[in-house]
Amino acid sequence: MQRLATPLVLLVLSATIASCVKNPYAATNRFYKQQARDFTRSLQTMPAAPDSVPAGRYSVGTTNFNLRKPNYVIIHHTAQHSVDETLKTFTLPRSQVSAHYVIGRDGQTYHMLNDYLRAWHGGVARWGNVTDVNSCSIGIELDNDGTEPFAEAQITSLLRVLSSLKRAYNIPAANFIGHGDIAPTRKNDPSALFPWPKLAERGFGLWYDAAVLTDTTAAPFALDSLGGVGPGITPREALRIIGYDTRDLPAAVSAFKRHFASAESGTELTEQDRRILFNLYRKCL
Ligand SMILES: [Zn+2]
Structure with missing residues (x-):
């Protein structure tokens, strides 16, 4: 009995101590809850047509909706x-x-x-x-x-x-x-x-097929003298199709290299980078 009681006392004591730890974010948590309440109130009001158009005869909310999801x-x-x-x-x-x-x-x-x-x-x-x-x-x-x-x-x-x-x-x-x-x-x-x-x-993020680095027949293009990454495909076009904002091309190339070819940095595409870029571009078509 004595032996059982000691761990039990310790458990109760540590639980009590844990519940007494003051949360240094208590004040900002109150702020969070207030903000959330304000948004809840605005979501609960019935939507209305903009002032610039004639409104319908009734206020009618649909019965079919849920929350938007992150993508x-x-x-x-x-x-x-x-x-x-x-x-x-x-x-x-x-x-x-x-x-x-x-x-x-x-x-x-x-x-x-x-x-x-x-x-x-x-x-x-x-x-x-x-x-x-x-x-x-x-x-x-x-x-x-x-x-x-x-x-x-x-x-x-x-x-x-x-x-x-x-x-x-x-x-x-x-x-x-x-x-x-x-x-x-x-x-x-x-x-x-x-x-x-x-x-x-594990299925989070795009990646290239490792074979494109070693198997030259896996890349059905010749690295042309114009600096393309594939037949008629410029690096700008390939990066744009993947999703990059290419208005500043050197910045986009540098971001691409940081993500997919981290052994090298800079704003120049090596032959290896071009193989990777073309492979990813084709996955995004
Ligand atoms: Zn950040």
Whole structure:
């Protein structure tokens, strides 16, 4: 009896202590709940036609609807030195930045915003014809200073978050991309150390067929003197079809190389880069 009682007492004590730990974010959590209540109220009002058109005779709401779902996942590194630093930044109204998820080096994951709400993580960005990336995406920030390898526990948690998002919202593999991909002139995250191939193996993100690097017959084109990546296909066209904003071509090439050919950086496409680019382009047609 005595032997059983001691662990029980310890358990009760530790539970009591845990429940007494003060949440340093209690005040900003109240702010979050108030914001969510305000949005709820505005969603509950019946929609009305714009003033510029004659309204119908009745107010009629449809019976058939649900919430819009995110269709992209944008991965970032924080370029900061700790999760605490990032949590503070994302709970400071004047910073005007946020993300849905923040994942620490130890794998601890903070879900900071309901997936159905719009986080401010993409900034001015573009992918294909999508010009408001924040409105259709989930933002995930990885605690990483931008020069270090990504911790294993962190990637394990990331893969679990991605699985649950993919399952919940049916997000296509090609729509898991990086911040540097959608804002090539401004951003370089996640860094070239990010393990995209590991993600692609599990269906998160596009990847090329390894055979194109070694098997020259697998690439049905001659690298032409005009610098094309395939018959009549310029690098700009191939990058554009994949989704890159090519208005600044060197920036788009650099973003592509960071994501898909991390052994090399810069704004020049090597023969290997061209093979990879053409292979990915064909997957996106
Ligand atoms: Zn970012």
